[in-house]
Amino acid sequence: MRKILLGMLFGCKAKSALYHGAGMLAIVLVTSSMVLAQSRTVSGKVTDENDAGLPGVNVLVQGTTVGTVTDIEGNYKISVDGSDATLVFTSVGYESASVEVGNQSTIDVNLLPDLTQLSEVVVTALGVEKEKKSLGYSVSEVEGESLVQAREINLGNALSGRVAGVNVSSSATGPAGSSRVVIRGNSSLGGNNQPLYVIDGVPIDNSQLGSAGMWGGTDSGDGLSSINPDDIAEISVLKGNTAAALYGSRASNGVILITTKKGSARKGIGVEINSNLVFENIINNFDWQQQYGQGNRGAKPTSQEEALAFGNSSWGDRLDGSSVVQFDGVSRPYSYTGDPYDAFYNTGMTLTNTLSLYGGNENANYRFFRI
Numbered sequence: 001m002r003k004i005l006l007g008m009l010f011g012c013k014a015k016s017a018l019y020h021g022a023g024m025l026a027i028v029l030v031t032s033s034m035v036l037a038q039s040r041t042v043s044g045k046v047t048d049e050n051d052a053g054l055p056g057v058n059v060l061v062q063g064t065t066v067g068t069v070t071d072i073e074g075n076y077k078i079s080v081d082g083s084d085a086t087l088v089f090t091s092v093g094y095e096s097a098s099v100e101v102g103n104q105s106t107i108d109v110n111l112l113p114d115l116t117q118l119s120e121v122v123v124t125a126l127g128v129e130k131e132k133k134s135l136g137y138s139v140s141e142v143e144g145e146s147l148v149q150a151r152e153i154n155l156g157n158a159l160s161g162r163v164a165g166v167n168v169s170s171s172a173t174g175p176a177g178s179s180r181v182v183i184r185g186n187s188s189l190g191g192n193n194q195p196l197y198v199i200d201g202v203p204i205d206n207s208q209l210g211s212a213g214m215w216g217g218t219d220s221g222d223g224l225s226s227i228n229p230d231d232i233a234e235i236s237v238l239k240g241n242t243a244a245a246l247y248g249s250r251a252s253n254g255v256i257l258i259t260t261k262k263g264s265a266r267k268g269i270g271v272e273i274n275s276n277l278v279f280e281n282i283i284n285n286f287d288w289q290q291q292y293g294q295g296n297r298g299a300k301p302t303s304q305e306e307a308l309a310f311g312n313s314s315w316g317d318r319l320d321g322s323s324v325v326q327f328d329g330v331s332r333p334y335s336y337t338g339d340p341y342d343a344f345y346n347t348g349m350t351l352t353n354t355l356s357l358y359g360g361n362e363n364a365n366y367r368f369f370r371i
Contacts, residue, residue, distance in 0.1 A: 043077040044107040046070050046089060054091060054111060055265045055362070062086040062098065072362050073267050140164065142235040144261065148274065153350055155232070156181050156224045159256075163237050178208045178222040183239055183254035195237075195254040196247055197224060203250065230274045230354045231369050233261045263358040263365035272356040280348040282341055290336045293319045304329045 046057045053074025060067035061080055070076045078087070080101050087107060090096045094111040101107070140163045152158040156179030160168035169180040186193045197204050209220035238255040247255055263270075294301065295316020301307040307327040310316070317334075324334040358367040 040081070040105075041077060041079050042087070042101055042105060042107055043075070044109065046074045046076065046091075046109050046111060048094070048110070049112055051110070052266050052270075054094075057089055057091040057094075057111070060088045060090070062088050072265055140166075140237045140239070142237075144229075144232040144234055147229040147232060147235075152229070153276075153278065153352060154179050154221075154225045155227045155229055155258075156222075158229055159235070165239060166237060177219040178225060181224075181256070183237065187253055193253055195256050196251045197256050197258065198247070199227070199258045200260055203247070227258065228354060228369060230272075231260050231356070231367075232258060234259045261356075261358070261367060263360045263367040265360045265362065265365065266358075268359065270356075270358045272354075272358070274352075274354040274356075276350075276352040278350045278352075280350070282345045288339065289314065291318060292316055293324075293334050293336075300324050300334060301326075 046054045046059075048054045053070075053072070055070055055072045055074060057070040057074070057076070058067060059070065059076050059078055061078065062085070064081075066079065068076050068078045080087070083102055085101045087099050087101060088096060089099070089109050089111060091111060093114060095114045097109050097111060099107050099109060142159065142162050146162065147155070147158050152160075154170070154177070156168055157170045159166055159181060160170070165184045167182045167185070169182075170177075181195060182193050183195050194206060197206050204223045206223040208222045236257040236259070238251075238257065292314050293316045294307070294311055294314060296306070296310045296313065297315065298317055300317045300322075301310060301324060304325055304327065307325055311327050319335050321333050321335045323331045325331050354369060356367060356369040358365075360366055
């Protein structure tokens with residue numbers, strides 16, 4: 001009887017020890033799996049629409065405060081808990097992206113520009129960026145990309161038809177000539193009615209460099225004609241005195257703010273090449289009369305003085321082919337000699353090539369261009 005009780009007692013102790021050992025083993029396995037789940041690292045690269053590394057992108061584990069920022073080349077590393085974590089990528093001016101980690105250890109993300117977000121911010125006086133809805137005056141923007149489509153050599157002519165209330169009068173002196181820009185009509189009868197031009201916060205002199213008169217001359221353009229449209233990121237037109245108050249009396253006719261392109265942090269040197277070829281020809285829509293010649297009050301010129309005085313008017317006699325003295329004192333047939341435009345004007349050709357180099361790092365950005 002004593003042997004049976006001892007055997008039963010020994011059997012119970014052995015069974016209890018077996019259960020206890022199995023329990024300890026299960027706890028050790030669960031703890032090990034949790035430690036392995038907590039020590040996971042995910043890395044990758046964030047690029048923009050041009051597949052260039054995008055620096056300064058915020059990478060956050062959704063629902064936590066764990067996050068990091070991409071380096072100058074767009075690379076990142078972050079620790080996550082478990083396989084059900086989600087990474088959220090955000091950057092100013094770009095659409096946010098969310099990616100489930102799962103079993104991945106490398107996650108590369110491509111962010112696209114957020115055009116809606118960018119259009120809400122405009123450049124105002126002194127180059128300050130503000131939300132468009134917070135302004136109390138009218139501001140119109142022209143994106144630089146639209147200036148290189150059906151482009152003009154002169155920047156002033158490129159504004160024609162793109163901004164409401166802006167009237168542009170292009171000169172007939174060629175692609176390098178000056179242009180006249182007026183915002184909301186003339187404000188004075190004899191003064192300068194053109195707006196103030198400000199490039200990256202610095203006002204420029206837009207005085208006309210030479211002009212062509214009755215007896216010749218050269219229009220060498222103005223300050224606006226020296227600006228390369230390929231190097232412009234955005235143009236903001238400030239209308240009214242309230243918008244231009246910070247620039248003083250020079251801005252009484254409005255302000256046109258020009259923001260040029262800037263270099264961006266990237267790997268290597270970016271190269272941008274633009275080429276533009278324009279052909280121009282005169283458009284003659286006049287229906288010239290071919291019955292009456294030069295003169296006055298229905299009479300032909302009878303002297304060189306009369307030919308000079310009435311050489312630009314066709315109020316003379318009916319053309320009959322008779323010999324009549326001309327402005328140079330030589331007599332010629334009094335008859336129609338044809339349309340002089342085809343013989344005087346040739347087809348114009350303008351070729352413009354632009355080379356730009358841009359880049360940068362965490363310390364500085366740069367952009368150079370050559371026309």
